[in-house]
Amino acid sequence: MSDEAEELKAFEEALRRYSTLLGLRINIELAKSVEAVQAKIMKDVEAFLSSVDLGSLDLSNLLARLSDSGRLSNYIVEVGRALKDEVSPDKAEESLTKALEGDVNSRGSRSALLVFQAVARAYASYYERKNGTVEEVTAYCPLCGSESRTMVRVGEEYLMVCHVCGYAWRVSRKTLVCPFCGNSNPLSIGIFMDKDRRLGLAYCQECGSSWRVILDEGIASAPRILLPLLALAAERLRGALPRGASGEELHEGSSEGQLGGGNNEAQGQQ
Known part of the structure; x- marks a missing residue:
């Protein structure tokens, strides 16, 4: 073959x-x-x-x-x-x-x-x-200029993936950072996850931006051009994004808040 x-x-x-x-x-x-x-x-x-x-x-x-x-x-x-x-x-x-x-x-x-x-x-x-991999805090592809709404977490790295050319650039290590405004305060930025912790929607209270995140490294290992498509599954969590709630209430001091169990709105959005 x-x-x-x-x-x-x-x-x-x-x-x-x-x-x-x-x-x-x-x-x-x-x-x-x-x-x-x-x-x-x-x-x-x-x-x-x-x-x-x-x-x-x-x-x-x-x-x-x-x-x-x-x-x-x-x-x-x-x-x-x-x-x-x-x-x-x-x-x-x-x-x-x-x-x-x-x-x-x-x-x-x-x-x-x-x-x-x-x-x-x-x-x-x-x-x-x-x-190699460029490190830049931006939601816009350094190569083709297209906006990305897809992030992957691989090990300790958070990378954005271009929806057009498939290039991945590093936004941050260890700490979640908003690619739109650079906010890294764990009380005002976080990831709302599905119950299996495979996917999530990230939300930044500083600028109001949201983007999809692939958390499962198995899924992240798929051909890169597929990742933005697969990340669309996180849209079922759209109804759970905050509207004016505080970071402490949403994330309990963590940059990652899991949505599952009793949150019917988070699970029911398709």
Whole structure:
């Protein structure tokens, strides 16, 4: 079995296992077909990255180089053909521009966004191999600029995971820190967990932000691009988030307050 086939198999197995475990309804076959299309593009982009003089190349420069070489429009046309969202070669890059500007209903926009994500994922993989994990208190991806609402706790580290490119950057060690405002006061920030302590919703009283947290390291070991999708299971806790209650009442002096047992609202939200 080729490396690509093994990676696709691991992707499917993780998606089936954890979506069932977390009670998520996901179109497995559609997700698998999209991943297969993106994996092909990523492989080609990674080969391109290894063959050019990169210098201080960032994602926007990579996209420009792929455009100049004709690869970008070819990717969009190929993905459109595979997903029955066809667009002509002369309109391919225009569809990407429109999609990135927010017009996601025009012809070819879905294919263009999937291509953008595949290129961003390939760049993130390359960047991480070269530079490792960046440490920065932010909810915005240092590589592609996308906002993330997904955090994972691995050992003593809290990392945000980009929903677009899959890059993970470290926000803090040992102590939970709000990626939106930097608050680390345990009396005004905490994680509301499910009863199995697998997932939670973090909430910061200083800025009012909330984000999803994967606490189970088994789930966190799934292919990274799946983590934001799996973390959506934490939304069932949305109804339990505080509205004006004090940190002491919510967390009892701890940065983590478990919601389970008798909290029907926390368990019943889907």
